[in-house]
Amino acid sequence: MIVNIFKPLGPLSFYREALSIALPVMLQQLIMSMVSLIDNFMVAGLGDISMAAVNVSNHLNFIYIVIINTVCGAGGIYIAQFRGARDIKGMRHAYRFKVIFGTAVSLVYFILCWTIPKQMLGMMIRGNAAGEEIISIGTVYLRLSSFALLPLALSFAIGSSFREIGRPKIPLFISAGATLVNTLGNWILIYGNLGAPRLEIAGAAIATIIARIFEAAAFLVYVYTAGAEKAPFFAKFRTLFKIKAALVRKILAKSAMMFLSELSWISSETIMVALYNSRGGAEVVAGMAAGWTMANLFMILFGGIWTATSVLIGGALGAGRLEEAKQRAGWIKSGAVVLAGIVAVAGFGLVNLLVPLVFSNLTAQARSICLGLVSIILIYLPLWSLLNSQFAITRSGGDAAAGMYTDVSVNTLIFVPGAFILAFCTSLGPVPMFAILKSADILKYFVIRYFYKKERWVKNLTNEE
Numbered sequence: 001m002i003v004n005i006f007k008p009l010g011p012l013s014f015y016r017e018a019l020s021i022a023l024p025v026m027l028q029q030l031i032m033s034m035v036s037l038i039d040n041f042m043v044a045g046l047g048d049i050s051m052a053a054v055n056v057s058n059h060l061n062f063i064y065i066v067i068i069n070t071v072c073g074a075g076g077i078y079i080a081q082f083r084g085a086r087d088i089k090g091m092r093h094a095y096r097f098k099v100i101f102g103t104a105v106s107l108v109y110f111i112l113c114w115t116i117p118k119q120m121l122g123m124m125i126r127g128n129a130a131g132e133e134i135i136s137i138g139t140v141y142l143r144l145s146s147f148a149l150l151p152l153a154l155s156f157a158i159g160s161s162f163r164e165i166g167r168p169k170i171p172l173f174i175s176a177g178a179t180l181v182n183t184l185g186n187w188i189l190i191y192g193n194l195g196a197p198r199l200e201i202a203g204a205a206i207a208t209i210i211a212r213i214f215e216a217a218a219f220l221v222y223v224y225t226a227g228a229e230k231a232p233f234f235a236k237f238r239t240l241f242k243i244k245a246a247l248v249r250k251i252l253a254k255s256a257m258m259f260l261s262e263l264s265w266i267s268s269e270t271i272m273v274a275l276y277n278s279r280g281g282a283e284v285v286a287g288m289a290a291g292w293t294m295a296n297l298f299m300i301l302f303g304g305i306w307t308a309t310s311v312l313i314g315g316a317l318g319a320g321r322l323e324e325a326k327q328r329a330g331w332i333k334s335g336a337v338v339l340a341g342i343v344a345v346a347g348f349g350l351v352n353l354l355v356p357l358v359f360s361n362l363t364a365q366a367r368s369i370c371l372g373l374v375s376i377i378l379i380y381l382p383l384w385s386l387l388n389s390q391f392a393i394t395r396s397g398g399d400a401a402a403g404m405y406t407d408v409s410v411n412t413l414i415f416v417p418g419a420f421i422l423a424f425c426t427s428l429g430p431v432p433m434f435a436i437l438k439s440a441d442i443l444k445y446f447v448i449r450y451f452y453k454k455e456r457w458v459k460n461l462t463n464e465e
Helices: 002-006 012-044 048-084 088-115 117-124 131-164 169-191 201-226 245-277 282-295 300-318 322-358 364-396 400-425 430-437 440-454
Strands: none
Touching (some): 012 169, 012 300, 012 322, 048 300, 048 364, 088 117, 088 245, 117 245, 131 169, 131 201, 169 201, 245 430, 282 322, 282 364, 300 322, 300 364, 322 364, 364 430, 400 430
16 A cells, blocks of 8 residues: 555655755745745834735735746746757747746836726725725835836846756855845835834835845846856847747747636635735734745745756656656656645644744734634645646646646636635635635646646647747
8 A cells, every 4th residue: 555655756866856956946935935034024013004015015016926927937838848959049039038028017017006006905905994004005115116027027037047947056046145135125224224214114115126136137147157058048138039930929829828827826816815805904914914924935845846847847858758758747746745745744833933933013813814824825735736746747848728727717617706605605714714715726636637647748849840
């Protein structure tokens, strides 16, 4: 029985290779999550209202980041496969796609932040008892932080490309430096240390801008000085629009399906956030936001899974080693579940120690909500790791339709209707609502597994005409 359970596990040599790719990505995200935790600790010192305002604004920013990730992910499918085929020109065309469309998305969101910030924030906290105060403070933060969008898009394009060619340590070091700049900036500008003015929420936004400019500048300095050998995907700005139209159409087709998948997911999450934000006042918004900040410490697994899958599966597919790619896919799935189980068990002890310490300035009710949310997330962590591995595997071979069908069907037919039923027909609090609604991900597993078994993802995209 034990042999059958662990039969899908691959050799240790494979997992050492996978971890050598995944760990720098996970460490980078851990550093960013820790800094975010420190940022939240600093903002929490300003009270529940300020904490709620920043985090509602950051949820809107998160929607933007999901879209940027989709753009980079679509281009990244081709970078990983072109790397396997040793096609440098192909990698550069895919990189150009990331920069062009990432910049376009950033400009659109920048305009929205300055024209309709109150309307966007209002959708997130409709019915909240402290809504007007949260919107007033959140508008200031959202508008200021929008100046970080363009450098952020450039950093995403370059950093994700380094990970897709199997060099994740570069974005690790640069992003670690940027997060330290952000933390120091918050400490100086939020509370007015070292003789600086006390800017509170505005200070947090300005610190973010400085950190993002630092990050983008560091990436540019590196790629310009490292040369084509270490950054083969990089295309200089003067050649940015020298991109194959046929490849753009292919990537847009993939990104459209990825976008629909991510749009379905982020829309359902946003609806859920808006509904549980109506279950009280600032303590609900602050508690749930604090919980997600804490949970991000453990959800770093997903970034490692996606990057390792992109390199190991995408590279094998691009090199024409299709049977090897299929075998590796099974190993990645089983390894992801085992690793998530270990992290979840360790996480339960850690959160009970950190929540009272980090969020001592929040109300007792907000801390209770935070702890409850993180506990539910840890329970779901192995399932989500399995889901992420299957999504990543199918996308690595260009089967973006599998994720689209899975997300759109389950979110539209089950998740969103369930959220409204629980919101208007029960008196459940935000944490029980979240726990019940996320059980829909069990159904997602069976849907994506169906597409995974059809093996439409077992494809060498570099040979497509």
